[in-house]
Amino acid sequence: MSEVRLQKYLAECGIASRRACEQIIREGRVRVNGLPAELGQQISPDNDRIAVDGKPVNTDNKIYIVLNKPPNVITTMNDTHGRKSVTDLLNGVASRVFPVGRLDRDVEGVLLLTNDGELAYRLMHPKFQVKKTYLAWVKGHMKPSTAIRLEKGVHLDDGLTAPANVVILNAGLEVTLIKLTLHEGRKHEVKRMCAAVGHPVETLHRIAFATVQAKGLRPGEWRYLSSGEIKRLQQCVGM
The missing domain is CATH 3.10.290.10 (RNA-binding S4 domain)
Structure with missing residues (x-):
């Protein structure tokens, strides 16, 4: 080599x-x-x-996992404060893996974990614009014009957000359910975007990371990715 x-x-x-x-x-x-x-x-x-x-250091077999992260679980692999972390959910995984990016403690849904550092690096790098899709339950009745504002970009304290895709799934009087797809990875981005247009997030659920979903997995359950899922992830970041 x-x-x-x-x-x-x-x-x-x-x-x-x-x-x-x-x-x-x-x-x-x-x-x-x-x-x-x-x-x-x-x-x-x-x-x-x-x-x-x-x-x-030895080269281990590569492992790729999708976890349906429940709320009140932190994404870090080791927590000095004794809080429950994703490590506690990965029973049966012998090799060391680490999360691809993070989900806030109160956010649930798709979390990828792997020991493939190169793939993880590319999936998190802004230049590859890897899409993440969320369901967000936000306060208030969101109008279509507000969804368009989210799509075009919102001014936050760290700059204008990139264009996103926003679909209003159910607009109630007190709560609106939207599906939002974006490719940036700013801290608390979805929450900050929605708050900036007057609709703070009440519940946030990531339903897809690139093409990977957690269908069939209950909160706290995980599975290995199929060879097809791995290949599609690699293709979307030029590997």
């Missing part, structure tokens, strides 16, 4: 996403042939000995 950048190799081995691997290297937790590693260092997977936190 030819030489590769250390952070890319660590991501491919399932240590973490590429960005997280860069931070691990900066923290001095990685050694190459017994010596402290440097960010951007070229390594030979066939000849060099790589260790993270003193443990040898």
Whole structure:
């Protein structure tokens, strides 16, 4: 195998996403042939000995999981405050996996987890514009003109949001159900967008990440992705 950048190799081995691997290297937790590693260092997977936190790094079989995340579960893999995390739901998964992006604690629905750092990196990178679809129950009666505002973009404190697709599914007097598809990954973006147009989110459910859905999975259940689902994810990010 030819030489590769250390952070890319660590991501491919399932240590973490590429960005997280860069931070691990900066923290001095990685050694190459017994010596402290440097960010951007070229390594030979066939000849060099790589260790993270003193443990040898090996290329594991890639694992791809979709979890139907329930509310009141945090997305981080380890929580120092003793809160329930997605790790507690992955019974039977022997290899270490990590979430592709995050869902807020109160948000439920589709969450991808994998040890394929390169795919995770691409799925989260803005340039690939990977679509995420949500059902949002928002306060008040939303008019079609308001949905159009959401579609065209809303001014938030960190700038104008990208164009989205918004469909009003049920507009009641007190609560409106909308389906919203967007490709950005800003923090709390759906909640902030809806609040900005006067319709704060009451309940938020992600129903799709790219082409992956969690149909048939009850809250807290997970399954491995099919080969077809994996291939479609790879295709949408140029792999």
